[in-house]
Amino acid sequence: MTTSSGLYYRDPHIQLHVGDATTVLATLPDGSVDCVVTSPPYWGLRDYGTATWIGGNPRCQHTLGTTPHQRRSPKATYPAEATRNGEKRCRRCGAVCQDLQYGHEPTPEKYVEQLRRALSEVWRILAPEGTVWLNLGDSYSSNSDGYVCARRGNPRQPSYRPAAVVSHKSLVGMPWRVAFALQNDGWIIRNAIVWHKPNGMPESVQDRLSCRYEMLFLLVKQQHYFFNLDAIREPYTADRPLRRKTHYGGNKDNTIKMYWTPQAKGKNPGDVWSMSTRPLREAHCAPFPIDMPLRCIAAGCPEDGLVLDPFSGAGTTGLAARQLNRQFCGIDLRPDYHDIFLNRLADQNGEICNTAA
Template sequence: MSALRKPYWSDEHATLYQGDARQVLAEMADGSVNCIVTSPPYWGLRHYCEDQYGQEPTPEEYVDNLRATFAEARRVLADDGTCWLNLGDCYAANSDGWARGKAYNTRQPKLRPKARLAVPPKNALGMPWRVAFALQQDGWILRNAIVWHKPNAMPQSVRDRLSNRYELIFLLVKQRTYWFDLEPIRQTYTGDRSITRRARTGGTKPNSIKTPWPSPGKYGRTGQDAAGPRHGTAMRPTGQRHTAAHPEGKNPGDVWHISTRPLRAAHFAAFPIDIPLRAIAAGCRPDGTVLDPFTGSGTVGIAARQLGRKFAGIELNPDYCALARTRLHVEAGGEGD
């Protein structure tokens, strides 16, 4: 590990580095961050700058690139830290098997780097899962595959398949025990008023429930569960906590309904701040540091600042470094450039 380079910009809470994610990570100290929240460029989708991730000739090379980068990220992450990785999928495109991309801006090449794909045209390539399984092989523990459902997803003109309405967010950790606080992200109960009333008047503090309440919903209100005499005990819920209603709200689950939020700046794929807000609140110690190796417009840094965590960001594109710096500076109470 060499000495860490001079920051592109920093203040008392945030630091930005310009450069390749893997190279900058290699300069960072072991266990120096507590949480990683990031969304690397998706394979073959957009062209941001030269030497970026996502323009590799084949899916396999893209996976290998991310694999090597996240090996460094795993070293930099504290042993009890969490990593939240957002990735989207793409399709094998035209009839001759060459992957092609759409021009999203004037610097976008009309064709992806020519790559002979190993699957017939129109296949979903499963890029998020390819990366997740590769990281598993490297020792990461995959705790969740969260579905980010986009209620306002852009319309698609396809006629021979269903429109895509979601992306995946993987929760990865280094060891079986790690920092995770469910309380800040619990959601208010809706629907069944009796569950809500019991949760609010249970008289116990979070994490101190000794006798969980029975659920009046899924398994019936009279003690007769859904299994019944016809199916026997094999179908019954395992353990009393299966039917518990927590007084502070419910676990948000692994399907997140979060609308996209357009960013009025020169960045085409900024994800909504709701995602890092939730990930950081649950997966980063209150005095911890959040890292985004693919900072882009700086949304993760803004979320970290709002939640009182420190932030370290890495970005290859100098234009996006400037954009992230401006947004973080404004968030801190400064004026825009």
């Protein structure tokens, strides 16, 4: 049960909090987290049903609309002052929407600013040698022309739709907008990893290619940080022995001059990770595969360290952390997602016990 401090569940290895990520992060002690693995809600793609409504018809099944543009923008049939101020209302009864979830900001800049505020708190609570693994997807701009015109039936009250910063149908480039903003805040971008999704969702598009990847950024606070490459090395696939893989350098132009010998423990996995998505029926449709946090935590978190996910959702990061014997702290607006995580954890522990037996 949620307490006044937002603490929902605690045991010797897990803490779960309910509330806004930035607000809850502000209550955590400095330097207490060793590794962050998280995937914030993407801009303008999903509604996680966390809104509260004021006024309107109490019997109404409130909605902000079905398209990303409708959910991000105020409805134009309400007073121009409200729409210009970004006040969102139910498109059926006019109830005012109050929502703390990320991803419904009216512009990319406001979304970036939201994440910057959250990551500023992450900076404070992250250990000096800690790592942050930030997964972000992109989206396309829609209905971005903007207009001010006479409202139907009442020409004295104009309707208004704000213009977007990029052209209609253009890729927004949100992952890199966030990454560059965080870089300006002092974060060091050590890797921009491409998560290749072999079974990516099909798209009914005819004038562009379907998207089959997302970005995963490795961010650190300083030049020296914890990173265990040996924990995530991949086995060599060729049949040649290691001694035949050694490169002794060369004297010709455009050849590598340095000596290099392969590691017996395996090869560096590189910055393109092919991992299939795994839909979760009990929760929202957006959890990343557990393979991703398993690799991030194994490489970026010391043994017995604390892993944080400020947008924990159904708790995939928590499952990976406990599987690797790390502590876990999760934050989410929806307590029922924490319940899903605890049920998944119980199932995972049961599978581990059965395997050990």
